[in-house]
Amino acid sequence: EKGCYWYRQLHIFTDPFYYIDYALASFAALELYEKSLQDRPQAWKSYIKICQTGGKLPFRTVLSENGLSAPFEKDAFKKIIQPLYKELNLDI
Numbered sequence: 001e002k003g004c005y006w007y008r009q010l011h012i013f014t015d016p017f018y019y020i021d022y023a024l025a026s027f028a029a030l031e032l033y034e035k036s037l038q039d040r041p042q043a044w045k046s047y048i049k050i051c052q053t054g055g056k057l058p059f060r061t062v063l064s065e066n067g068l069s070a071p072f073e074k075d076a077f078k079k080i081i082q083p084l085y086k087e088l089n090l091d092i
Helices: 017-038 040-053 059-065 076-087
Strands: none
Touching: 017 040, 017 076, 040 059
């Protein structure tokens, strides 16, 4: 009621990297979704490869081997968001 409910989410304090990992995965998923609009079979192949190599290789390697951007690169968010805005008929 007073904006403090999030304090009850103990994993914020015990496992903060959960949120970082979730955000990074979401970034990759959005880019993969955009690629699926262009070439769905190829995007599906990339998804399968990501599932097979995830956890075995560094995150950036998994992304680059599948033609995806690292969220740490300059203008990476703009690159991902622009096609989504276009699909949703929104102005940036």
